[in-house]
Amino acid sequence: MTTSSMHRPANIEELQDFVRASQNIRVCGAGTKPSLSSGAIVSTSGMSGILEYEPSEYTFTALAGTPLSEIRDALAENGQLFPFDPPLVEAGATLGGTTASGLSGPGRFRYGGIRDFILGVKMVTGEGRAVFGGGKVVKNAAGFDIPKLVTGSLGRLGVLVELTFKVFPIPETWTTIRADFRGLDTGNLAMIRLAMAQEELQCLDLEPSGRLWLRLGGLSAAVDGRVDRVRKLLQQVDAGVNVEVLSGTDDVHVWDDAREFRWVPENYQLIKLPVSSAQVVTAEQLLTEAGFESARRYSVGGNVLWLAIPESVGSDEVDRLCQQLGRPALALTGSWSDPQRGPRQGQAFAERLLTVFDPDSRFETAATA
Amino acid sequence: MSAEPDSASAQNITAFFAELSRIYSADRILTNNAQLAPYESDGLTCFRARPCGVVLPETQQEVIDTVRLCHRFEMPFIARGSGTSLSGGAVPIENGLVIAMNRMNKILDYDAEQLTAVVEPGVINLKVSQHVAGDRLYYAPDPSSGPVCTIGGNVAFNSGGAHCLKYGMTSNHVLGIKAVLPDGEIVNLGGDSLESVGQDLTGMFIGSEGLFGVALEVTLRLLPKPEKYYTLQAAYDSLEKAGNAVAMVVASGLLPGAMEIMDRLSMDAADAAIGAGYPQDAAAVLIVELEGTTDEVEAEMPLLHSVIEESGAYIVEAAKDDAHRTKIWTGRKSAFSAVGRLSPDFIVQDGVVPRTRLAEALAEIERLSGEYGIRVANVFHAGDGNLHPLVMFDGREEGALHKAEELSGEIIRLCIRLGGSITGEHGVGLEKRMYLGEMYGEDDIEFMHRLQHAVDPQKLANRGKKLPAATAPALLTRGAHPLEKQGVIFRD
Ligand SMILES: Cc1cc2nc3c(=O)[nH]c(=O)nc-3n(C[C@H](O)[C@H](O)[C@H](O)COP(=O)(O)OP(=O)(O)OC[C@H]3O[C@@H](n4cnc5c(N)ncnc54)[C@H](O)[C@@H]3O)c2cc1C
Numbered sequence A: 001m002t003t004s005s006m007h008r009p010a011n012i013e014e015l016q017d018f019v020r021a022s023q024n025i026r027v028c029g030a031g032t033k034p035s036l037s038s039g040a041i042v043s044t045s046g047m048s049g050i051l052e053y054e055p056s057e058y059t060f061t062a063l064a065g066t067p068l069s070e071i072r073d074a075l076a077e078n079g080q081l082f083p084f085d086p087p088l089v090e091a092g093a094t095l096g097g098t099t100a101s102g103l104s105g106p107g108r109f110r111y112g113g114i115r116d117f118i119l120g121v122k123m124v125t126g127e128g129r130a131v132f133g134g135g136k137v138v139k140n141a142a143g144f145d146i147p148k149l150v151t152g153s154l155g156r157l158g159v160l161v162e163l164t165f166k167v168f169p170i171p172e173t174w175t176t177i178r179a180d181f182r183g184l185d186t187g188n189l190a191m192i193r194l195a196m197a198q199e200e201l202q203c204l205d206l207e208p209s210g211r212l213w214l215r216l217g218g219l220s221a222a223v224d225g226r227v228d229r230v231r232k233l234l235q236q237v238d239a240g241v242n243v244e245v246l247s248g249t250d251d252v253h254v255w256d257d258a259r260e261f262r263w264v265p266e267n268y269q270l271i272k273l274p275v276s277s278a279q280v281v282t283a284e285q286l287l288t289e290a291g292f293e294s295a296r297r298y299s300v301g302g303n304v305l306w307l308a309i310p311e312s313v314g315s316d317e318v319d320r321l322c323q324q325l326g327r328p329a330l331a332l333t334g335s336w337s338d339p340q341r342g343p344r345q346g347q348a349f350a351e352r353l354l355t356v357f358d359p360d361s362r363f364e365t366a367a368t369a
Numbered sequence B: 001m002s003a004e005p006d007s008a009s010a011q012n013i014t015a016f017f018a019e020l021s022r023i024y025s026a027d028r029i030l031t032n033n034a035q036l037a038p039y040e041s042d043g044l045t046c047f048r049a050r051p052c053g054v055v056l057p058e059t060q061q062e063v064i065d066t067v068r069l070c071h072r073f074e075m076p077f078i079a080r081g082s083g084t085s086l087s088g089g090a091v092p093i094e095n096g097l098v099i100a101m102n103r104m105n106k107i108l109d110y111d112a113e114q115l116t117a118v119v120e121p122g123v124i125n126l127k128v129s130q131h132v133a134g135d136r137l138y139y140a141p142d143p144s145s146g147p148v149c150t151i152g153g154n155v156a157f158n159s160g161g162a163h164c165l166k167y168g169m170t171s172n173h174v175l176g177i178k179a180v181l182p183d184g185e186i187v188n189l190g191g192d193s194l195e196s197v198g199q200d201l202t203g204m205f206i207g208s209e210g211l212f213g214v215a216l217e218v219t220l221r222l223l224p225k226p227e228k229y230y231t232l233q234a235a236y237d238s239l240e241k242a243g244n245a246v247a248m249v250v251a252s253g254l255l256p257g258a259m260e261i262m263d264r265l266s267m268d269a270a271d272a273a274i275g276a277g278y279p280q281d282a283a284a285v286l287i288v289e290l291e292g293t294t295d296e297v298e299a300e301m302p303l304l305h306s307v308i309e310e311s312g313a314y315i316v317e318a319a320k321d322d323a324h325r326t327k328i329w330t331g332r333k334s335a336f337s338a339v340g341r342l343s344p345d346f347i348v349q350d351g352v353v354p355r356t357r358l359a360e361a362l363a364e365i366e367r368l369s370g371e372y373g374i375r376v377a378n379v380f381h382a383g384d385g386n387l388h389p390l391v392m393f394d395g396r397e398e399g400a401l402h403k404a405e406e407l408s409g410e411i412i413r414l415c416i417r418l419g420g421s422i423t424g425e426h427g428v429g430l431e432k433r434m435y436l437g438e439m440y441g442e443d444d445i446e447f448m449h450r451l452q453h454a455v456d457p458q459k460l461a462n463r464g465k466k467l468p469a470a471t472a473p474a475l476l477t478r479g480a481h482p483l484e485k486q487g488v489i490f491r492d
Helices: A012-020 A068-077 A095-101 A146-150 A184-196 A220-237 A248-259 A277-290 A315-325 A347-357 B010-023 B033-039 B060-073 B125-135 B151-157 B201-205 B239-251 B264-274 B294-310 B322-341 B355-372 B400-417 B433-439 B442-455 B474-478
Strands: A050-054 A059-063 A118-124 A130-134 A159-166 A173-180 A203-206 A211-218 A242-247 A268-274 A295-299 A304-310 A329-331 B053-055 B077-080 B097-100 B107-111 B116-119 B174-180 B186-190 B214-221 B228-236 B258-263 B284-292 B315-318 B345-348 B376-381 B389-393
Touching: A012 A118, A012 A159, A050 A068, A059 A068, A059 A095, A068 A095, A095 A159, A118 A146, A130 A146, A130 B442, A146 A159, A146 B201, A173 A220, A173 A248, A184 A203, A184 A211, A184 A220, A184 A277, A203 A248, A211 A220, A211 A248, A220 A242, A220 B294, A242 A248, A268 A315, A277 A295, A277 A304, A277 A315, A304 A315, A315 A329, A347 B186, A347 B201, A347 B442, B010 B053, B010 B060, B033 B053, B060 B077, B060 B097, B060 B174, B060 B214, B107 B125, B116 B125, B125 B151, B151 B214, B174 B201, B186 B201, B228 B239, B228 B294, B228 B322, B239 B258, B239 B284, B239 B294, B239 B355, B258 B264, B258 B322, B264 B322, B264 B376, B284 B294, B284 B322, B294 B315, B322 B345, B322 B376, B322 B389, B345 B400, B355 B376, B355 B400, B389 B400, B400 B433, B433 B442
Parallel strands: B053 B097, B077 B097
Antiparallel strands: A050 A059, A059 A159, A118 A130, A118 A159, A173 A211, A173 A242, A203 A211, A203 A295, A268 A304, A268 A329, A295 A304, B107 B116, B116 B214, B174 B186, B174 B214, B228 B284, B228 B315, B258 B284, B258 B376, B345 B389, B376 B389
């Protein structure tokens, strides 16, 4: 990101003027996902702040450039949180950038991802028009679901300006369970069992070594009983499993580290691959066969593979993996001709909608290579 | 009776049906009056239109061929599920084709470990949960019409139910959709993972009320069934107290699976229909349901009880067992149809208000009800601020429908004024189109029209629903009521 030529409109009108007068527009928030924001010429950082927050409604509205940390703190003061557990909060990610990237964190296992909690959006389209979609109440079936559409749109449909989300109360207490299984197969089996069980876990992550991370949230009076039940389920998969219970700051650190991707080695590129738990073992095999170094974490009960690879690994390797798994991928860091890799679905539908959002193709997604 | 000339001339119609009969055997093409009658309207019986025919596809290919044929002949069409729409959304297009999806009712794939099921759109909502119950899983969206309505209809309307507060609506439980666009192009949206990359096209398709084409296959997300439910029914001597209790529960940090309120009239209706046995002198009952692991729910119970006591409930009844829980929910879920016992006709409204303005909204509805001299029963998803005022009238009385519609309109506007929505889950359909332009700005409405145009330039798919008539500025529709011209469905 070069800051010298960066435009920072202070309000929606300035942004509209900018869009009408510009071409090849790439948008960025705080730039915490460099592959998605490189070459940006307009930043939302001038449009920041919480506009409305009514805790008893479970909703807030904030400008796109608002740092997630600011909203998280405001929510926490009122005993609430982002149910979709957005990543890179400490790194400085903004609400708009997170929405446009369509990213959720490990805690989305419990209630749903960012697309499940977005309620409303005000945005500027390629014609410089301000468009409002969705609503500001927790339930709304009027109009087309533009808020969902723009989730993950990577700046291609327009600039998000104002967003409304649904939030939930913070559980009274958190507890993390770390379970070390003999290997990936057993760990994955345990993950599948736990995802099907009635334990209402907040997070369910697997490391390739067979280490399973589980998080419980709820009333402190119930914690011990719940931990015991989870322990039993884990032992049913493998009686010899090594189980450790973490609470307090130990619990918090585990998920902060996961959310901030602190496990990713320096100079590695980070890629998101939506998968399913049925593919975990296959994915590991394919990566072994591919022969390059990587660090991995399977999150959300095996619904997403966070893959970190050295910069030396070419995009064709990633494309091959996508092909083999039949999944798309999104690169958050590193150099890419297109951060979106692999098969794309629904293009015929997407292209038609794009003609309305950006008829003159003013917007483009980032490309670094 | 469309304002536009018929899109298909008589000659074309003959050719069209000749082509249709190459796709369907004769018994699956309905054209005579008696056969068409059941398809003329939906759950909102005051709208009616006569289609040129109904086809009963049994395979995806038949649906695709039908849509392509319609496109070739510029024949408007509507996909229809069980016709339980409460907003006129399933009313046919005058002289258009109805594609009845009910025979497309197979569960194509079920993977308990992946917590997914792939279903055809004609599958009945409740059948999904029944199918997966053996693995202690369920499909969360639970519209009261669950025993009859279809997944395709749920997708089209983003339907909800009593348990949306915690787990959301249909769109929060659909991972992927295979659909045929109005010109016959096939698209696969989303997939089978909870996570995705790129725009959320699945989310955009859901709630589009059939305007973006026909869903052929839907991948549903299943959830483990809560181990324990704790269902509590509390009686209040005023509706306001019940409303405030909801706010108090929210403030306590509890996150119940459902919070529902019924007022006196809806209790009377449920009593009359199924002998629900509500307290005779209560002005309102609140149903709160906790759900989760046994440990968690048992820890939450005392907290809930103290909140409810503090809220001024004078009778608090907790479900003793599953049968008791079912009884409480049957009373609540029967309320819509039960109102039929109190009034020959009624209109169900579906507006949403911010939860903090519930009491204000209910007081105003009561005032309006008095002013119009029309009874309004209130049964609603209080946790979401989603009202369901049931506006009662007798259709045989001259002008009664018109007056009821007028009162409904005032209630809808009230929801807009309070910062809410004109519909929480029943969709805009035919009925609420003229209010969409009051909730959204003129530019936003135009944008929606352009989206429809981009996907379906000829407006073949469910033409005339969801969006206000493009030809008339949104504000004009505030004047004359379309029902003044009974039988005129739309001018688009
Ligand atoms: C007694 C009663 C209680 C109800 N309770 C609730 C409730 O609690 N919550 C709630 O949300 N709703 C409720 N409803 C409304 C209604 O049941 C829902 O809107 C339901 O989703 C409609 O499903 P259906 O199969 O009957 O669809 P239909 O009424 O046949 O069609 C509805 C819409 O879906 C479209 N459609 C159908 N199939 C497809 C397809 N395959 N592809 C594309 N479009 C399609 C139709 O074109 C139409 O626009 C209730 C209705 C009744 C009568």
